[in-house]
Amino acid sequence: MVGTALGAGLAGAVAWYVFRNEQQDRYRTTLINAVESLSVAMTNTAKDFERFQSEWELTNAAELPDGTELDIGLEMLIARARGEDRVTARQIREVAYQLRFERDAEWVSYEYATLRRVIIEWASTSVTSQKARANLATIEMRRQMKEANPSVTEEELPDAPARYVRVDVG
Numbered sequence: 001m002v003g004t005a006l007g008a009g010l011a012g013a014v015a016w017y018v019f020r021n022e023q024q025d026r027y028r029t030t031l032i033n034a035v036e037s038l039s040v041a042m043t044n045t046a047k048d049f050e051r052f053q054s055e056w057e058l059t060n061a062a063e064l065p066d067g068t069e070l071d072i073g074l075e076m077l078i079a080r081a082r083g084e085d086r087v088t089a090r091q092i093r094e095v096a097y098q099l100r101f102e103r104d105a106e107w108v109s110y111e112y113a114t115l116r117r118v119i120i121e122w123a124s125t126s127v128t129s130q131k132a133r134a135n136l137a138t139i140e141m142r143r144q145m146k147e148a149n150p151s152v153t154e155e156e157l158p159d160a161p162a163r164y165v166r167v168d169v170g
Contacts, residue, residue, distance in 0.1 A: 028125075031085065034077045035123040039116045041073035042096065046109040053105040067100060084129045091136045092119055098143055103150065110160075115139055117162035135161035 048065035055062035074093040081089040096115060102108045118139065122132035142157045 027082065028123075030080050031077075031123050034073070034080045035119055038070075038073035038077050038092075038119065041069040042112045042116055045070045045100070046105075046112040049100070050105040050109055053103075070096065070100070088122060088129045088132050088136075091133055095136050095140050095143070098140065102143060102146060104146065107146065111139060111143065114160045114163055121162055 045065065045067060052062050052065050074089075074096055078086060078089040078093060092115075096112070099108055099111055099115070102111075115136075118132060118135045121127045121135075122129065127135070138158055138161050142160060145152055145157055
């Protein structure tokens with residue numbers, strides 16, 4: 001009788017452990033899917049803004065880019081995140097949103113690319129939530145400095161975390 005109870009208890013503990021791991025795997029997959037959609041939205045937003053700025057410089061008349069895709073991507077990331085991840089997701093939303101108001105389209109494009117890398121590091125658990133939030137704070141600090149002085153050089157800004165560097169091909 002005692003052996004049966006111990007066996008049943010052990011089987012229950014193993015089943016619970018497997019269930020928790022599967023639940024965590026499903027959560028991570030859902031979060032990664034949200035990050036993937038958000039990454040595409042950030043890329044499209046940066047390209048749209050560069051296109052807008054080019055048209056504006058040529059014609060002084062251009063339609064503002066639509067930020068709906070980015071807004072949806074950010075909100076879905078928050079909706080799918082849980083606990084401490086939701087705190088990080090909210091900070092991501094704020095940083096991404098504020099970048100939309102900068103005037104230097106090329107610089108914004110690089111910052112969005114850097115932001116994507118920071119988000120991917122966080123979602124893939126390559127860095128802790130605390131480190132991701134510190135990296136987000138650095139991106140925000142860089143943006144604030146650029147906003148205060150649009151002619152500030154890259155060398156005068158704090159180093160970008162997970163800096164994106166475009167590869168020149170051929």
